[in-house]
Amino acid sequence: xxxxxxxxxSMFIQEGEDVSMNCTSSSIFNxxxxxxxxxxxxxxxxxxxYKAGELTSNGRLTAQFGITRKDSFLNISASIPSDVGIxxxxxxxxxxxxxxxxxxxGTRLQVTL
Amino acid sequence: xxxxxxxxxxxxxxxxxKVFLECVQDMDHENMFWYRQDPGLxxxxxxxxxxxxxxxxxxxxxxxxxxxxxxxxxxxxxESASTNQTSMYLCASRTNHYGYxxxxxxxxxxx
Numbered sequence: 001x002x003x004x005x006x007x008x009x010s011m012f013i014q015e016g017e018d019v020s021m022n023c024t025s026s027s028i029f030n031x032x033x034x035x036x037x038x039x040x041x042x043x044x045x046x047x048x049x050y051k052a053g054e055l056t057s058n059g060r061l062t063a064q065f066g067i068t069r070k071d072s073f074l075n076i077s078a079s080i081p082s083d084v085g086i087x088x089x090x091x092x093x094x095x096x097x098x099x100x101x102x103x104x105x106g107t108r109l110q111v112t113l
Numbered sequence: 114x115x116x117x118x119x120x121x122x123x124x125x126x127x128x129x130x131k132v133f134l135e136c137v138q139d140m141d142h143e144n145m146f147w148y149r150q151d152p153g154l155x156x157x158x159x160x161x162x163x164x165x166x167x168x169x170x171x172x173x174x175x176x177x178x179x180x181x182x183x184x185x186x187x188x189x190x191x192e193s194a195s196t197n198q199t200s201m202y203l204c205a206s207r208t209n210h211y212g213y214x215x216x217x218x219x220x221x222x223x224x
Binding site: 040 | 203213217
């Protein structure tokens with residue numbers, strides 16, 4: 001089955017730095033989602049994007065739905081230690097409840113003091 | 114808040130054993146999913162279910178089966194566990210049209 005390509009695979013940054021990561025696909029998605037997984041826990045939804053070109057913020061997090069509908073971006077500003085975790089993008093092609101999410105390979109973020 | 118509960122956080126099983134991973138959600142959701150998570154591979158869909166007694170294969174169903182006898186419970190079964198099934202297993206319930214709620218995961222080690 002298809003998987004989405006995320007980059008970078010991992011990042012080591014200092015507290016206070018901004019972070020950017022992206023997710024690309026060979027096919028079009030109608031919805032893009034970003035999840036964060038804390039160590040030892042399941043992923044939790046951060047941001048949902050429903051329209052091409054849409055830019056949505058959630059606190060220090062900002063995500064964009066690419067105009068081509070084949071990519072999405074997540075930015076984290078002024079990183080803090082609790083940002084540590086794995087970030088997953090997910091795309092959905094349909095709009096009904098029968099539609100499934102396809103997940104990215106994940107970006108592991110480490111924040112140093 | 115929706116709660117998705119996976120019965121075990123850690124499991125160690127022997128090769129050839131039959132293994133049951135249990136997942137329960139408390140919000141009467143119709144759609145439930147089982148994923149496995151491996152480093153560098155992200156989340157891969159094993160099986161999903163649209164409703165009671167309904168199931169469909171995901172991307173990597175080989176070596177697994179599922180059971181959905183009641184709406185709140187979705188079980189993943191490893192018929193004969195093998196070492197390449199050592200992984201983190203995540204159950205999810207569809208919260209709405211666009212989001213899933215995940216359980217905390219079960220880390221399975223097959224020795």
